[in-house]
Amino acid sequence: MKITNSLDKSKIKFVLLEGVHQNAVDILKSAGYNNIHYYKEALDGEDLIEAIKDAHFVGIRSRTHLSAEVLLQAKKLIAIGCFCIGTNQVDTEAAKCLGIPVFNAPFSNTRSVAELVLAEIILLMRKAVQANMEVHRGLWNKSAVGANEVRNKKLGIIGYGHIGSQLSIIAESIGMQVSFYDIENKLPLGNAKQVTSLENLLAESDVISLHVPENASTKNMINAQRLAQCKDGAVFINAARGTVVDIQALADALKSGKLRGAGVDVFPVEPASKDEPFVSPLCEFDNVILTPHIGGSTSEAQENIGTEVASKFVKYSDNGSTLSAVNFPEVSLPEHSGAKRLLHIHANKPGVMNQINQIFMNENTNIAAQYLQTDAQIGYVVIDVEADDVADTLAKLKAIDGTIKARVLH
Numbered sequence: 001m002k003i004t005n006s007l008d009k010s011k012i013k014f015v016l017l018e019g020v021h022q023n024a025v026d027i028l029k030s031a032g033y034n035n036i037h038y039y040k041e042a043l044d045g046e047d048l049i050e051a052i053k054d055a056h057f058v059g060i061r062s063r064t065h066l067s068a069e070v071l072l073q074a075k076k077l078i079a080i081g082c083f084c085i086g087t088n089q090v091d092t093e094a095a096k097c098l099g100i101p102v103f104n105a106p107f108s109n110t111r112s113v114a115e116l117v118l119a120e121i122i123l124l125m126r127k128a129v130q131a132n133m134e135v136h137r138g139l140w141n142k143s144a145v146g147a148n149e150v151r152n153k154k155l156g157i158i159g160y161g162h163i164g165s166q167l168s169i170i171a172e173s174i175g176m177q178v179s180f181y182d183i184e185n186k187l188p189l190g191n192a193k194q195v196t197s198l199e200n201l202l203a204e205s206d207v208i209s210l211h212v213p214e215n216a217s218t219k220n221m222i223n224a225q226r227l228a229q230c231k232d233g234a235v236f237i238n239a240a241r242g243t244v245v246d247i248q249a250l251a252d253a254l255k256s257g258k259l260r261g262a263g264v265d266v267f268p269v270e271p272a273s274k275d276e277p278f279v280s281p282l283c284e285f286d287n288v289i290l291t292p293h294i295g296g297s298t299s300e301a302q303e304n305i306g307t308e309v310a311s312k313f314v315k316y317s318d319n320g321s322t323l324s325a326v327n328f329p330e331v332s333l334p335e336h337s338g339a340k341r342l343l344h345i346h347a348n349k350p351g352v353m354n355q356i357n358q359i360f361m362n363e364n365t366n367i368a369a370q371y372l373q374t375d376a377q378i379g380y381v382v383i384d385v386e387a388d389d390v391a392d393t394l395a396k397l398k399a400i401d402g403t404i405k406a407r408v409l410h
């Protein structure tokens with residue numbers, strides 16, 4: 001009989017929240033994981049803790065908040081998957097210190113966001129958003145005043161990453177002149193130009209679009225002072241994160257007529273479900289497109305994300321690979337047929353690796369391969385051994401001072 005020592009696949013519990021794409025479920029099932037608990041909505045508070053307290057893998061989108069306190073209650077958690085780009089809804093540092101890698105899908109919905117933004121730019125520049133509201137109310141106000149083509153207009157992109165750079169290309173293809181501001185030096189695509197002053201970008205652009213992540217440097221990056229620096233009559237788009245813009249300052253800039261209009265997909269506080277009402281000072285404006293954080297919500301994007309993140313779960317569960325984890329030492333591993341694979345996550349302090357290797361020396365076990373990556377806080381070592389039964393070895397590894405997690409793979 002083949003001894004495996006590892007957890008039976010049927011016992012590995014996956015909790016998928018926020019209606020992630022069916023592809024994710026299919027991929028897990030085809031890899032032999034059938035213990036899948038699927039929720040259409042986000043969960044919070046006690047409901048969230050109850051759902052994930054004995055889960056090994058948790059998949060979320062942007063609405064579920066996994067704080068350090070919540071993670072501490074999920075004692076069996078092996079990995080988290082954000083079925084989106086942003087990982088700001090997870091305390092990724094706390095997860096790392098608990099030995100939990102966080103995976104995401106860094107590209108799969110970027111085209112969808114860029115397309116939505118482009119559509120909003122055209123509609124807002126044409127005043128078609130107000131026109132739509134007026135016609136719905138029975139008002140036939142046929143006018144060219146304040147309506148413009150986007151051809152030859154200046155688009156200023158803040159954050160020239162995966163989304164900003166794609167927007168740059170498609171906006172240029174319809175004749176816009178693109179400049180961008182980014183804290184990093186970026187290769188300008190097409191005829192785009194990088195500028196070093198955010199103030200100048202705001203002053204020169206007919207349209208401003210934000211594509212930065214949520215972090216300390218971007219919190220309220222667009223405030224009353226920055227909005228005052230914008231060109232009169234500019235269009236303003238935020239499909240990045242709600243915390244990047246002072247929402248009251250944006251409402252004031254719309255009320256005063258400083259801005260021609262805005263497209264806003266993300267908000268400082270977003271309802272956790274469709275049962276909660278949406279409240280915002282932006283609701284009163286006809287010249288503002290408000291969308292419920294749907295920048296990445298297309299069939300194409302969700303299907304790709306479902307495949308990408310579920311595949312990362314399977315890879316980590318079956319093989320131990322942490323490639324592309326956002327918070328964890330990255331190890332890309334070959335197959336381990338013919339060997340038992342032990343995974344050990346530990347505090348990165350002197351002596352731990354010595355103790356690990358000592359165990360194998362004392363047992364006289366042949367190490368077929370060893371892979372180690374560390375960062376300032378943790379070390380992740382993967383050891384392939386030629387042995388049938390590693391239950392004792394695993395117990396000894398778990399007993400080493402500084403061990404965060406240890407497991408053996410199928």
Ligand SMILES: NC(=O)C1=CN([C@@H]2O[C@H](COP(=O)(O)OP(=O)(O)OC[C@H]3O[C@@H](n4cnc5c(N)ncnc54)[C@H](O)[C@@H]3O)[C@@H](O)[C@H]2O)C=CC1
Nearest residue numbers: 086159160161162163182183211212213217239240295296
């Ligand atoms: N509305 C939606 O449904 C979606 C929203 N997003 C949001 O869009 C953000 C951007 O996505 P990607 O382009 O894929 O990210 P990315 O990481 O590829 O690009 C972000 C860019 O912002 C730059 N940046 C960071 N801090 C900055 C600062 N203080 N000033 C100027 N530039 C700064 C970075 O250097 C990088 O080039 C995500 O972090 C996410 O929050 C992403 C997908 C869907």
Ligand SMILES: O=C(O)CCC(=O)C(=O)O
Nearest residue numbers: 061062084085086296297
């Ligand atoms: O579609 C989602 O759930 C979130 C999209 C998003 O904001 C992201 O990918 O960062």
